[in-house]
Amino acid sequence: MVTPHPDAPASTPAPAPAASAASAGTAAALRASVDAGLAPEAREWLDAALADAAAGTPGPSAGLLAWEAHFAAARRRCGAEAADAVRVLILHAARADEQVATRVYDRGDAAERRAVLRALPHLGLGPGAVPLVEDALRTNDTRLVAAALGPYAAAHLGAHAWRQAVLKCLFTGVPADEIAGLAERAAGDGELARMLADYARERTAAGRAVPADLDRILDLTRKEV
Numbered sequence: 001m002v003t004p005h006p007d008a009p010a011s012t013p014a015p016a017p018a019a020s021a022a023s024a025g026t027a028a029a030l031r032a033s034v035d036a037g038l039a040p041e042a043r044e045w046l047d048a049a050l051a052d053a054a055a056g057t058p059g060p061s062a063g064l065l066a067w068e069a070h071f072a073a074a075r076r077r078c079g080a081e082a083a084d085a086v087r088v089l090i091l092h093a094a095r096a097d098e099q100v101a102t103r104v105y106d107r108g109d110a111a112e113r114r115a116v117l118r119a120l121p122h123l124g125l126g127p128g129a130v131p132l133v134e135d136a137l138r139t140n141d142t143r144l145v146a147a148a149l150g151p152y153a154a155a156h157l158g159a160h161a162w163r164q165a166v167l168k169c170l171f172t173g174v175p176a177d178e179i180a181g182l183a184e185r186a187a188g189d190g191e192l193a194r195m196l197a198d199y200a201r202e203r204t205a206a207g208r209a210v211p212a213d214l215d216r217i218l219d220l221t222r223k224e225v
Helices: 017-037 040-055 066-078 080-093 098-107 110-122 127-137 142-148 151-156 159-172 182-186 190-205 212-221
Strands: none
Touching: 017 040, 017 080, 017 110, 040 066, 040 080, 066 080, 066 110, 080 098, 080 110, 098 110, 098 127, 110 127, 110 142, 110 151, 127 142, 127 151, 127 159, 142 159, 151 182, 159 182, 159 190, 159 212, 182 212, 190 212
16 A cells, blocks of 8 residues: 655645646547547447546445446456556546545556556646655556656656656666656756766676666756756
8 A cells, every 4th residue: 555645635625726727628638539549339438437437426336436447447448558548537537636546546456557647647636646656666667667757746756756766767778758847857956967977887887888868867967947
């Protein structure tokens, strides 16, 4: 189970109107993209799943809402390629708060956890969901690591944890392009520059190649904020 972040509020406030509007617009664009690749029967299923999520329709068993069952069935009903995006849309329609996102993440398999991470920037959440990002960054699943470093982490992950995540991408082979907000957060970051230089020296001393992305990120740290 993911431990709540110490800075998380006891209850989750409603998203600010601007954040809600932005996430709704992004979700609408995502829905259009998903629909373009779905067969008619899959689009019909998604329509029903999103309606259940918006309405909070009870599920097949006590304590389970209908949308949670749909979330789990997304791959089977819409295909592997669309499953992540479909799950993001379901969480958005359900207006999942930090507590709900954490519950779904804790119960999910790797693919379901990845979808929760990708949904975070669409949900208008505060820093209370940071423990989900931190948990994913402790794994060796590069798909989870990449999903964790989206726009939500760019906005909310602490400086030390973010720098460690950048290094983890370098030594696990996650492309730097997967790190949202990299240029903005790396700019003028002398501590990140020091860590990168130390890592490069260690690799060179051990006779190992320095990851190609390292020089690119190091160049970003030299730019003015």
